Amino acid sequence: MIIRTATLEDAANIAKVHVDSWRTTYKGIIQQSFLDKLSYEKRTTLWENNLTNPARNVYVAQTGDNEIIGFVVGEKRDTNTEQGATDLSAIYLFEEWQGKGVGKLLLKQVMQSFKEQGYHKVYVDVLADNKSREFYKYYGAQYVETITIKFDGVPIDEEVYVWNNIDAVLEKL
Template identity: 55%
Template sequence: MIIRESKISDAKGIAKVHVDCWRTTYRNIIPDEFLEKLSYEQRTALWIKNLFKDDNYVFVAENNLGEVIGFADGGKRETNTVENSADLTSIYILEQYQGLGIGR
């Protein structure tokens, strides 16, 4: 298991984790129709934009095969007035890797 700063080339893997996590986490909470319409391609485009933002920090977790199995991102929100601090915006880990301590 490796946790490292993301690269633009990780956008597709991050998008897959993002969509798959929504589909497993929100099953039976959000209508299936909505979850099925989530698009890897659309999320890849979103993550390419996010990865280019100077004030956004994204880290990925990789399995031993080099596949992205989780990610976390954050930065400093305008409403955060605490010096030398940042905000965790999201953390997603594929269901089969949850509970292994990756998010620590």
């Protein structure tokens, strides 16, 4: 397994992971009509734009067969005005690769990049019904609050977690 910086050429493969993982991870959490409307083409365009933004740290997990099976995104969101803090904005894997240590490798890579950039605190938002919140908690993320967001006008609870010490996370990884 190789964890590397994503390139513009990875946009379509990242889009496939993004769409497919949303459809499996959020089935029964987000309304099916929203998931059915997800498009590889639209997500490819989104990722072409994302990958040209130097403020985003995007890494992919690639198998020995050169298949991209997951990705992670770290970036300081506009809404995060806290000094020394940044955000883990996405980490997704194909369903068949979940629970095999790939997420841990991606988390380690993005946390290392945050440390190198001088951050010491990292926030992550996760849908309250998403079992991946246990992954974050296992690596030391602490619950902050629950907020309500909307998908196609339907309210869904989202939990905010924080890692207060990147070094402590890296030690556990």
